[in-house]
Amino acid sequence: MNxxxxxxxxxxxxxxxxxERDVEIRKKLLDRERLFFHWIKPESRVLDVAAxxxxxxxxLKEQKQCAVSIFDISERVLAAxxxxxxxxxxxxxxxxxxxxxxxxDYVILSEILEHLPLPETVIKKVAPHTKxxxxxxxxxxxxxxxxxxALGGRFMRQWVTHPSEHLRFWxxxxxxxxxxxxxxxxxxxTASNGLDIGPVKFYxxxxxxxxxxxxxxxxKKAI
Numbered sequence: 001m002n003x004x005x006x007x008x009x010x011x012x013x014x015x016x017x018x019x020e021r022d023v024e025i026r027k028k029l030l031d032r033e034r035l036f037f038h039w040i041k042p043e044s045r046v047l048d049v050a051a052x053x054x055x056x057x058x059x060l061k062e063q064k065q066c067a068v069s070i071f072d073i074s075e076r077v078l079a080a081x082x083x084x085x086x087x088x089x090x091x092x093x094x095x096x097x098x099x100x101x102x103x104x105d106y107v108i109l110s111e112i113l114e115h116l117p118l119p120e121t122v123i124k125k126v127a128p129h130t131k132x133x134x135x136x137x138x139x140x141x142x143x144x145x146x147x148x149x150a151l152g153g154r155f156m157r158q159w160v161t162h163p164s165e166h167l168r169f170w171x172x173x174x175x176x177x178x179x180x181x182x183x184x185x186x187x188x189x190t191a192s193n194g195l196d197i198g199p200v201k202f203y204x205x206x207x208x209x210x211x212x213x214x215x216x217x218x219x220k221k222a223i
Contacts (some may be wrong), residue, residue: 020106
């Protein structure tokens with residue numbers, strides 16, 4: 001059964017997306033954001049790219065005294081973050097003229113690279129302007145997705161509201177190879193969630209199989 005057969009396809013519009021969701025800054029950190037908070041040192045210069053309704057910028061500012069700014073394509077998001085004390089700038093990552101003109105200690109790219117047609121361009125533009133990249137992606141090799149392909153003949157769910165949502169897919173192992181192309185050293189890589197049974201966190205032992213969402217702390221390799 002094709003559950004999307006009656007969907008009327010229109011151009012994807014982030015302003016409408018956030019209007020329909022009634023953008024409001026989240027009240028708590030997500031699993032991956034708690035990892036990011038642990039990785040980022042106090043009083044750092046931080047840029048959160050495509051921050052959306054994340055609470056992390058405010059928490060970093062208030063609890064670690066970081067100088068935090070954000071990029072987002074949505075004016076609604078920027079307004080919501082501004083009301084939360086965070087300065088932002090409207091940036092379209094897919095635009096050819098996207099660039100950074102400041103230096104940062106950390107640039108956060110959380111759940112955004114998989115939405116871009118050319119994430120390689122973003123990495124190449126961002127990496128020279130930061131000491132560390134903080135990245136998270138969904139793991140396409142998660143055991144449930146493997147079973148879905150093997151038993152049902154269907155790939156992981158690629159979109160919820162529009163077919164252009166997820167454009168790129170990596171397993172954890174694939175993504176490590178992908179990062180190495182840019183001369184990036186992975187300081188830490190861990191699954192922020194995945195298969196667990198009670199206190200046993202299988203995703204910490206075998207992240208490529210049992211990790212649902214992967215988080216990476218990267219830096220440029222020393223020459």
